[in-house]
Amino acid sequence: MTHVAGRPEPRRTTAADRLAELTDREREVAVAVGHGRSNAEIAAELYMGVPTVKTYVSRILARLGLNNRVQIALLVHDAGLLDDGDTP
Numbered sequence: 001m002t003h004v005a006g007r008p009e010p011r012r013t014t015a016a017d018r019l020a021e022l023t024d025r026e027r028e029v030a031v032a033v034g035h036g037r038s039n040a041e042i043a044a045e046l047y048m049g050v051p052t053v054k055t056y057v058s059r060i061l062a063r064l065g066l067n068n069r070v071q072i073a074l075l076v077h078d079a080g081l082l083d084d085g086d087t088p
Contacts, residue, residue: 012079014078015075015079015080018064018079019076022060022063022064025046026056029046029053029056029060030072030075030076030081031076032045033057033060033069033073034072034073034075034076034077034082036073039054039057057069057072
C-alpha cells in the first residue's frame with residue numbers, strides 16, 4: 001500500500017495527455033463543459049454560436065472516445081484544469 005501511495009498520481013498525467021490531443025479552442029470548450037456551463041453559456045463566453053459549440057463538443061467526444069459531457073467534465077477535472085478556478 002505504501003508503495004502505491006508514494007507514487008505520483010498517474011491519473012492526472014493520463015488525463016492531461018489525453019486533453020493535449022485537443023486544439024486550444026477544443027480545450028477551452030472542454031474546460032467550460034467541466035465548469036458545468038451550458039452550450040448557450042459557452043457560446044456567449046467564447047464568442048461563438050451555439051451550433052459551433054455543439055460541433056466542438058461532438059468533436060471532443062469523438063476525439064477522446066467519450067460518450068457524454070459528464071465524461072468530458074471528469075477528464076478535465078482529473079487533469080487538474082478546474083483546481084485553480086481556471087475559466088476559459
